[in-house]
Amino acid sequence: MASDAPSRLHIQGLTKRFPGVVALGEMSLRVRPGEVHALLGENGAGKSTLMRILSGVLRPDEGTIAVDGEELTLRSPLAARRAGIAMIHQELQQVPELTVAQNMFLGRALRRGGLFVDRARQEALAAEALAPLDSAIRPDAPIRSLRVAQRQIVEIARALLDNARIIAMDEPTSSLTPSEFERLAAVIAGLAARGVSIIYVSHKMDEVFRTCSRATIMRDGRFIADLDLAGTTEGAVVAQMVGRELAVAEHRSSVQAETVLSVRGLSAGTKVVDASFDLRRGEVLGIAGLIGSGRTELLRLIAGADRRSGGTVAVNGRPLVRAGTRAAIAAGIGLVPEERKRDGIVPQRSMVANVALPSMPRFAPRGIVRGRRLRAEAGRLLAEVNLRPMQIDRPIRLFSGGNQQKGIIARWIAAGTQILLFDEPTRGIDIGAKAEIYGLIERLAAEGKSVIVVSSELPELLRLSDRVLVMRQGRIAAELPREALSEQAIVAHAVPQSVRAA
Amino acid sequence: QELKPLNPDTETDRIDWSQLATKLGPMPKPAAGTRVGAVSKTLTNEYWRLLGEGYQSLGKKLGVKVAYQAAQNEGDQVGQLSIAETMIAQGVNVLLVSPQTNANLEPILGEAKQAGIPVVNVNDAVIPLAPHYVGNVQRDNGVRVARWFIANRPSGGKLAVIEGQAGVFAATQRTAGFKATIAAEGGKLKVVASVPGNWDRQLSYDAATTLLQQHPDLVGFYCNNDTMALGVVEAVKNANLLGKVAVFGTDGITDAHASIRAGELTGTVDSFPVLTGEVAMEAALRILAKEPVPRVVATPQALITKDNIERYKGKGADLRAVLEEDVRSGK
Amino acid sequence: MLTLTDKAAPAPGATTRLRVPLRDFGTLLGLVLIVLVFAVAAPGFLTERNLLNILQQSSINACVALGMTLVIVSGGIDLSVGPVAALSAVLSASLMVAGVPPVLAVMAGLALGAACGAVNGALICFGGLQPFIVTLGTLSTYRALALIATDGNPIFGVPQSFRALVNGNVGGLPMAVVVVLVVALLAGLILRKTPFGEYLLAVGGNEEAAHIAGVPIALTKIGAYMLSGLLAALAAMILVGRLGAAEPILGNLWELDAIAAAAIGGASLMGGKGSILGTLLGAVILGAMRNGLTLMNVQAFYQLLATGLIILFAMLIDRFARGRA
Amino acid sequence: MLTLTDKAAPAPGATTRLRVPLRDFGTLLGLVLIVLVFAVAAPGFLTERNLLNILQQSSINACVALGMTLVIVSGGIDLSVGPVAALSAVLSASLMVAGVPPVLAVMAGLALGAACGAVNGALICFGGLQPFIVTLGTLSTYRALALIATDGNPIFGVPQSFRALVNGNVGGLPMAVVVVLVVALLAGLILRKTPFGEYLLAVGGNEEAAHIAGVPIALTKIGAYMLSGLLAALAAMILVGRLGAAEPILGNLWELDAIAAAAIGGASLMGGKGSILGTLLGAVILGAMRNGLTLMNVQAFYQLLATGLIILFAMLIDRFARGRA
């Protein structure tokens, strides 16, 4: 390691404690000018905590941060920005009622006549920053009218506005498609060429190897290694991250003959049109499609979360007559939603309470909750999904995203769900936990449960699915059996005709 | 000519209600289609409903149409002003108002004058430049109860006041009258507590319970209205002190009379709301007929206790006659 | 199989046991401070009789505030408690006066309270309106109905048997206090030990997530408002028994006292958080304050001043005892 | 190269352009309905004089409600507007009576209003307390101060020059209406065109995001409460001019009317949303209703009923006009 090269950012001995957890313990990190530096670690390793300290949102308990040799005390987000540090937060930090441009310039509005916001100039600059990423996003559209992926792109573009020396990106691509990632990668390369340092946090190893030159690996809040990525392999990095080799598992099929779910003509306006398919016991059915192709909506319809405008859903031959999630849950359907924070968790409640929520009647046979039984059972399931830290009474909001996801899965296992609907099950989840979740999904299938997995990650679909449906513009455009599965085949069906013709 | 700020107690241009017919002659017949607008404080207190009954009963007898309105609650000053203004805009012939405060209906004097509508201030708060006032003297309420204690509790003792809403004209005046009279006596009677009851039965009950426990030897309560007094009576009953502690209210609502008859409430300063309403209506119509009605028409009030209630409120009692007799006998 | 080991059943209880008192510690501290101040300043404050008196005087607000707490936990607010109480009081009293046995009359009143709450809840859930504005609307509507039903007059003549029961004692404690303690126990049980309580917390914490998890959102909310209406009606019954009259204007400004008690007790008006014990303590703080100020014969204006300042101080003490998070 | 999205992103500009009037369409519809009903039912309602009268009568509530809207947009609520108005009125009137030139006296009153607001804001931001409970506390505290300062008596003798100014006309419109229109324009400008307005929306919409973006949270909130206090004080000045006196009990229950106007106008009590135009319309709806009911000589209890029902109906109409989202 060329330790004599000047450091753009030098973090030493950084420690941050939360009640009951040491999120960072004497962490160190060193990034050179113009370097794209990956920060890798499992869920809960402390990456976001480090980034939040770097962006002035959190204050460290101990340790120093130096930028270009100058030691800084970052008292506020504003101070960090003044020090040339821009940040893309893992949780989208936007105000729904404001426009794209207003959000991008929030806290640093351009003024006209010293008093008024210069909307025109803000929008022009916003458009300029958005152009290389997604020129379809209009700077005057309110944020709430955008899809998650677009919002994430806005978040990235906002960081580009600052002309920062350091741009820290905390899982910037968690909702993006491969093609969107490509554009981002080009932007990052351009920034690095201009001498901007990038810190890149991601659980997607292919992206990391594609964009970054070095990587710092952390585990349990501690520094583990600082590697030159050119001289190493994905397997080696992952091994350092999780502290052991990850066995590469092959697809396992447990499909049985019996049909448990039949969907016929299911529709919701133009979002989902006339969807029909069957799901068999023990089957893992993948659903592919581009963003906005209606996959999320399809799952929500099956789970009873939205009203259908037509069609039927039948479980074990019995159609669901009553609308709503309760009827679906009673029939054995459970949804693991895409946006965990919005649709998944009750943040202030404990992990146990979140796990037990749909199963309350079962845990309260005589109207009074049997707390001991509930805790024992939920605790067992949470141990089973390998919750970390194993503190089931902590409010769920204090867990990392991957562990929240495990909680939601445990929730449906506890509810005795027969048909699990996973919407982007490994979004923002580390590679180790991802393997665990794959293992969980396969074990569920092996136990005779049926699973639908919506995913934008084709390798994930290829790894898990016994069969894949491809959605396009709200319709099921194709059904690909395992034998016919390939990335090319899926893409070919997912892309609308109009685009293919062009 | 310029009016001086009105003080109904000291104004010399005054007449007693019983003298109206004597001095001004018989009631003139109002023109057909005469419309009277009346705005009172709030209808949630029976006192104001009874006042309205007085307006309506005389109105009906004389064939005039009466629109009787009130604000939503006793604090709604701007709302009451809006109601009065709307009535002026609507073009009533004469306006009777019982203002929430001394100030809140002041603007209508000018507006009504412009529209040629006479305004009569009926009871309670006093608009300083009001050209006409019909009503009793709020301060006198407290004075009368104080005099009863001075006369009937010669051995002295502790007294407590339960006040109405803080800052409201009637409450302030009544309390002040009571306290000043007791203090002026300088004798063995002493006001040991004066606490807010906010015109609220429940609050007054709680306050009285606390006071009775603190001063078990209390000899009496003066309450700024009957609702509060009836709450206090329950507290006294609950403390098994009925008969030992005298409780007085103010207003003379039906429930107070019932309680006096039942031997629970000791007394109330009755200002005869129905009669007051009739008198006010009569005065208003006389003013409308351009008769020289003095600026202040004093309406009666009397301290009613078990001893004299049948005289005023008994079956077949002719209230007007009784009160006229009171005037003659100088009560 | 996923039903594997038992190894990880974690030490249960340890943290929860500790959290319960901690959560209400700030409120308790506030109460203790206020009691200390009055003990010094108001002779007669710290007598057994007066303390019982305070409990009794706090009981009505506590009863209303318990219902309010459940609504607040579910992420709502109920401004209509006073008029709901008035309607129920008027109904029960009329029935009793008409000769209906008190038990039935009371049940009718309680049912009416719950029904009023159900209307609130239904407007909020099915009309998709904000709780504040719905209950602001029904605040006027219910009050108007009570006034119209009675022509504005109080209803007297509540049977002595009923009054004796309400004003009686049970084991040295006033009946009202006993009733409220029982209600508090039940409310605590509901909130912490039943699915419905869990649903309340979930709906107040994250409605969308609760929906996906199969929580019956509308039923839960309507249930909360029904309980609030029911408890307002129960408070009205206590008051009718105490005053011997049912007034259509009864319950004026009860909502503010109840919200204050719940907030002092640690409920968050953003929903998802609230404590039954805290609310009880909050109600007693307000009751003790009023009692102490009366004992000290503080002039009305200064009582108002003290009321405002004590609410602010109670909140600040609570805030700092609990840590700013 | 793949296109990124499947369905073309719905041209967002189109909807936003439409949405600005759409947002207030429901409120306008409500107003139109109410006006139609009264035009038929109450003779004299639809005269120029009466309509001006309604505007004038709505102006005080509108003024307070505009400030309330800014606070609500920032995610707060201000229950203390009435007492703040009373304090300011008392100060200004005392100064005028003492011979201070009206301009200075009014400025002092407005400054006091803003200062009271600043105290609210500071308690909320630095004390970390909930807005509802802070302003509930200051509601009592400020009222008490006004009563203590005046001994409960109104202050008479406001100079005629000041009264003439306030009660004058400008281009056929009553001065109060003109003042409120100017204030509304300014408030609209602040909310939609200045960084501070963006901060208000941001703090109310997502406080954490605003914090991370470097929005000065505390200053923004304090600013909102100061404006609310300032506008309450301005409303007080109008009222003092109209009444010729300043009363310590002025402004009773103003907060409820102001909140109702803002909510009818589409403000969300969850914060982040509110419309200046909507609030004005909301205030006029309430004013028109009171005026029409009086013209129809509806008895007070039924007026109360109508008030409650109209709040509920206005909200329902608004809700369905705007779509349930």
Ligand SMILES: Nc1ncnc2c1ncn2[C@@H]1O[C@H](COP(=O)(O)OP(=O)(O)OP(=O)(O)O)[C@@H](O)[C@H]1O
């Ligand atoms: N505000 C907080 N209070 C208490 N604990 C916290 C808080 N924020 C984070 N933690 C804990 O700190 C640890 C580090 O969390 P952090 O979010 O930094 O992980 P991460 O590496 O970003 O994980 P992920 O990959 O899931 O995003 C976790 O155990 C988490 O539960």
Ligand SMILES: Nc1ncnc2c1ncn2[C@@H]1O[C@H](COP(=O)(O)OP(=O)(O)OP(=O)(O)O)[C@@H](O)[C@H]1O
């Ligand atoms: N009922 C709903 N409430 C809120 N958001 C929804 C709802 N239904 C869908 N969405 C969001 O709308 C967007 C489009 O959903 P859709 O089902 O059309 O696309 P998708 O194929 O799942 O694409 P994506 O990958 O963006 O989720 C998604 O971001 C989804 O989270």
Ligand SMILES: [Mg+2]
């Ligand atoms: Mg993270």
Ligand SMILES: [Mg+2]
């Ligand atoms: Mg999706």
